[in-house]
Amino acid sequence: MRSLSEDSDSATHSAFIESLSSYSRLHRAxxxxxxxxxxxxxxxxANPAAMARSSHQYIWDMLGWHGRAAQGELTDAQRAKExxxxxxxxxxxxxxxVVDYFKGAAAGSDVGRRLLLLLGPPSGxxxxxxxxxKRGLEEYSRTDDGAMYAVKxxxxxxxxxxxxxxxxxxxxxxxxxxxIQGELSPWARDYVEREFDGDFVRVPVERVFLxxxxxxxxxxxxxxxxxxxxIADLVGSVDLAKVAQIGDEGDPRAWSWSGAVYxxxxxxxxxxxxxKVKREFLYLxxxxxxxxxVKVSRFPLIHLDETxxxxxxxxEFHKFLQEKENEALLDRMVIxxxxxxxxxxxxxxxxxxxxxxAPAFRNVHLDPHVLNLAAVxxxxxxLVKTEREGLDMTKKLRLYAGEAVExxxxxxxxxxxxxxxxxxxxxxxxxxxxxxxxxxxxxxxTHSLTSMELLLAIKDTIESDARMESKQKKAWVDHLVxxxxxxxxxxxxxxxxxxxxxSFEEEAQQLLEKYLDEVEASLDHRQVxxxxxxxxxxADERFLRSVEEKIKVSDSGKMSFRQEVVRxxxxxFKAGEKFKLASHARMREAIEQYLFEERRDVLRLVxxxxxxxxxxxxxxxxxxxxxxxxxxxxxxxxxxxxSYVTTLLAQE
Numbered sequence: 001m002r003s004l005s006e007d008s009d010s011a012t013h014s015a016f017i018e019s020l021s022s023y024s025r026l027h028r029a030x031x032x033x034x035x036x037x038x039x040x041x042x043x044x045x046a047n048p049a050a051m052a053r054s055s056h057q058y059i060w061d062m063l064g065w066h067g068r069a070a071q072g073e074l075t076d077a078q079r080a081k082e083x084x085x086x087x088x089x090x091x092x093x094x095x096x097x098v099v100d101y102f103k104g105a106a107a108g109s110d111v112g113r114r115l116l117l118l119l120g121p122p123s124g125x126x127x128x129x130x131x132x133x134k135r136g137l138e139e140y141s142r143t144d145d146g147a148m149y150a151v152k153x154x155x156x157x158x159x160x161x162x163x164x165x166x167x168x169x170x171x172x173x174x175x176x177x178x179x180i181q182g183e184l185s186p187w188a189r190d191y192v193e194r195e196f197d198g199d200f201v202r203v204p205v206e207r208v209f210l211x212x213x214x215x216x217x218x219x220x221x222x223x224x225x226x227x228x229x230x231i232a233d234l235v236g237s238v239d240l241a242k243v244a245q246i247g248d249e250g251d252p253r254a255w256s257w258s259g260a261v262y263x264x265x266x267x268x269x270x271x272x273x274x275x276k277v278k279r280e281f282l283y284l285x286x287x288x289x290x291x292x293x294v295k296v297s298r299f300p301l302i303h304l305d306e307t308x309x310x311x312x313x314x315x316e317f318h319k320f321l322q323e324k325e326n327e328a329l330l331d332r333m334v335i336x337x338x339x340x341x342x343x344x345x346x347x348x349x350x351x352x353x354x355x356x357x358a359p360a361f362r363n364v365h366l367d368p369h370v371l372n373l374a375a376v377x378x379x380x381x382x383l384v385k386t387e388r389e390g391l392d393m394t395k396k397l398r399l400y401a402g403e404a405v406e407x408x409x410x411x412x413x414x415x416x417x418x419x420x421x422x423x424x425x426x427x428x429x430x431x432x433x434x435x436x437x438x439x440x441x442x443x444x445x446t447h448s449l450t451s452m453e454l455l456l457a458i459k460d461t462i463e464s465d466a467r468m469e470s471k472q473k474k475a476w477v478d479h480l481v482x483x484x485x486x487x488x489x490x491x492x493x494x495x496x497x498x499x500x501x502x503s504f505e506e507e508a509q510q511l512l513e514k515y516l517d518e519v520e521a522s523l524d525h526r527q528v529x530x531x532x533x534x535x536x537x538x539a540d541e542r543f544l545r546s547v548e549e550k551i552k553v554s555d556s557g558k559m560s561f562r563q564e565v566v567r568x569x570x571x572x573f574k575a576g577e578k579f580k581l582a583s584h585a586r587m588r589e590a591i592e593q594y595l596f597e598e599r600r601d602v603l604r605l606v607x608x609x610x611x612x613x614x615x616x617x618x619x620x621x622x623x624x625x626x627x628x629x630x631x632x633x634x635x636x637x638x639x640x641x642x643s644y645v646t647t648l649l650a651q652e
Contacts, residue, residue: 090341
């Protein structure tokens with residue numbers, strides 16, 4: 001007799017097999033093949049503009065297609081970023097510039113005649129951006145909107161519209177409303193004359209699907225040793241075996257059309273570490289982007305329409321800048337800096353993505369602050385110190401994360417970043433942090449990692465790194481101390497506090513409402529009526545200040561702070577919503593700190609492990625269980641959190 005588990009597994013297998021079968025059937029149904037005459041009569045009339053798209057137009061349409069399901073009223077440029085936002089976090093500005101490049105190029109501006117160069121530190125997202133663009137093209141080419149057709153057998157997948165003779169293109173434009181930009185390659189000209197006696201109407205056409213694995217519309221070039229690199233890797237060369245058969249080196253059939261630029265025709269060519277290649281490679285690529293053609297021996301100019309997406313690191317770029325003869329090349333590039341994330345919340349999302357895909361983390365529990373704490377450390381290493389009085393690195397980090405900072409407007413984050421344009425181009429890489437965590441797990445053979453264990457693991461990685469100078473090591477270890485004191489201490493105390501008092505949220509909301517009542521009375525200069533005795537009294541200024549001082553609201557700044565809180569409360573009221581702690585980040589922090597201070601003695605008593613009696617043990621057990629069930633801890637990390645908070649309280 002089969003078990004329910006076996007039946008479930010069987011159903012899962014059957015469902016997956018059916019999905020594969022459906023995919024295969026759809027793929028077969030999408031295929032199309034016919035003559036150029038049939039293409040003109042059955043395919044072209046439905047959407048002539050789509051059939052005449054350049055590579056930049058095709059990519060721009062692809063980005064829009066991927067962003068079609070985005071929620072809200074978004075511009076085309078905002079929707080075009082949706083593809084990248086699935087995997088890339090914290091680099092919204094560079095993504096906007098990439099999208100603007102494709103938008104401008106698709107519209108026919110001169111930016112389309114520039115090579116797109118992504119510049120940034122290692123592990124910053126450049127390669128991921130290129131990979132997502134390529135995968136997006138592969139998926140789009142299998143849709144009706146992304147259908148692409150080519151001369152069958154062409155090594156460059158030439159647009160069949162290139163078959164239309166130049167003398168008939170004006171008539172074509174009048175009839176279909178689109179221009180034909182391309183020219184037939186030497187291979188296609190020879191093919192049409194030799195196989196069809198020049199009758200281009202009979203030339204076979206097929207639908208093509210872009211795929212990096214088959215080098216169809218997506219090419220990738222990684223440089224070898226510059227001294228041995230051969231430009232034939234890009235543009236091909238004479239195939240001596242075919243010359244022996246054909247007898248003519250100038251015959252297009254004797255040429256090897258396997259170069260990377262032909263593989264990427266009508267799609268995208270990714271150039272990895274482009275500035276490491278020989279200068280002749282660069283001139284060829286830049287001429288191709290500018291003129292849309294390449295010149296190889298024995299043939300006239302070969303028309304090629306493709307987007308070149310290149311990336312390189314900072315060291316290679318600075319070396320390239322030092323050579324004056326490269327100035328002309330730089331003018332023909334659109335250079336976009338891709339720095340590390342500067343918001344610890346975005347950085348944490350990067351770690352979450354890396355952790356989710358790594359087998360080493362599959363059975364390991366991370367306490368709820370491990371990734372955020374690692375992210376805080378990483379961002380501190382990337383920030384540039386500001387000269388502004390009263391604004392230290394911690395406050396700057398919080399501003400970049402969208403958190404409110406006393407006395408500093410939220411818009412200040414934009415100004416601060418504008419003052420430090422190279423911010424995020426140096427510092428810890430996500431890979432460094434993930435490697436440190438992996439090493440801690442592997443060496444300790446542990447299935448649970450706490451925030452304090454994380455800090456020790458990163459400290460060990462820093463101190464054992466032979467590439468780093470002692471001055472930098474000290475600075476980074478200091479950042480670890482800052483991350484612990486200014487962030488983790490507050491986070492873990494709040495967790496323990498909430499776990500200890502089950503009614504925390506209710507108490508906090510009541511306290512928030514009391515604060516609002518007192519503030520309104522203070523601003524309106526009216527009396528407060530006691531709900532129990534009915535007696536009236538002035539606003540409780542001592543209570544208001546005791547709450548506000550928890551987040552360092554100064555006496556001189558209390559009125560503006562109170563007015564801001566009341567204003568946000570009124571906005572929520574007018575929208576028919578309740579003003580809650582989540583509605584105001586700084587008020588939430590103030591209320592939590594106030595409650596924590598009120599219960600400090602209780603916390604110290606219960607978490608003391610020196611001589612706990614049975615009642616204390618039960619309370620400790622309840623707190624640990626609540627940390628596990630409600631706040632993302634496991635038994636090991638909950639016990640460590642309680643022990644750590646006990647130590648903090650003993651020091652205060």
